[in-house]
Amino acid sequence: MAENEGPVTVDDLPMTFQVKYLGQSDARGLWGIKHTRKPVDLMVAAAKALPPGQILPIVKLTVTVDGVHLESVNHGKQDDFEHMSVLFNIESISYGVQDLVYTRVFSMIIVKDNAHVKGFNPxxxxxxxxxxxxxxxxLTYSLAAAFQDYSRRVKEMQATSELDERPSMKKRFAIDLRSPEEIEADLETEA
Incomplete structure (x- = not known):
């Protein structure tokens, strides 16, 4: 199913992908390829520098309307890496994109819980x-479908709670659905 072309809708979710986890690195902003490029370059360089025989963790990445769930896939080698099970709520994901240099790489920006703490990169x-x-x-299309569903839910909640005193759930997020070639062309015209 991951090889299918065309749009992904909320009805197609959840969608699961088996991927290698490159890791995480601080990003300098909320969204935009300019904020994922350097971290991806650093993570790819670190992966290429791994000692012989050491592999990247293989994880099952599932995109749902609630967010992105990561779970390690263990092939009987418990010493390769620790078991991982993490859910990034849709509210915490601000951006997702297929990388323009490493076109097999998908990256996303997460807004960490410590965003309110002065001096910490959120x-x-x-x-x-x-x-x-x-x-x-x-995978990029799948996250876009989750964002669309989240946007719809936020609008519904705002419409039904306008007189309510609960704080607004306004959220900014972005998904870049352009091909790597289109992103590269736009970056060249900006320079």
Missing amino acids: FECHAFVCESRNAARR
């Missing part, structure tokens, strides 16, 4: 190597 870039360029694209 933005974290997580990156994953997909089985193919098309799988990275499909």
Whole structure:
């Protein structure tokens, strides 16, 4: 299913991908390829520098309307890496994109809980190597569908709670659905 082309809708969710986890690195902003490029370069360089025989953790990445769930895939080698099970709530994901240099890499920016603490960087870039360029694209489309559903839910809540005293759930997020070639062309015209 990950190789399918075309749009992904909320009805297609959840969608699961088996990916290699490149890791996480601080990002300098909320959204935009300019904030994922350097972290992805650093993580790819670190992965290429791994000692012989050491591999990146393989994780099951599932995109749902509630967010992105990561769970380690253990093939009987418990000493390769620790078990991981993490859910990034849709509210904490601000950006997702297929990388323009490493087109099999999908990255996303997470807004950490410590965003209110002075002196701490609230933005974290997580990156994953997909089985193919098309799988990275499909993963990007999946997150876009989750964002669309979240946006719809926020609008419904705002419409039904306008007189309510609860704080607004306004949220900014972005997904870059342009191909790596289109992103590269736009970056060249900005320079």
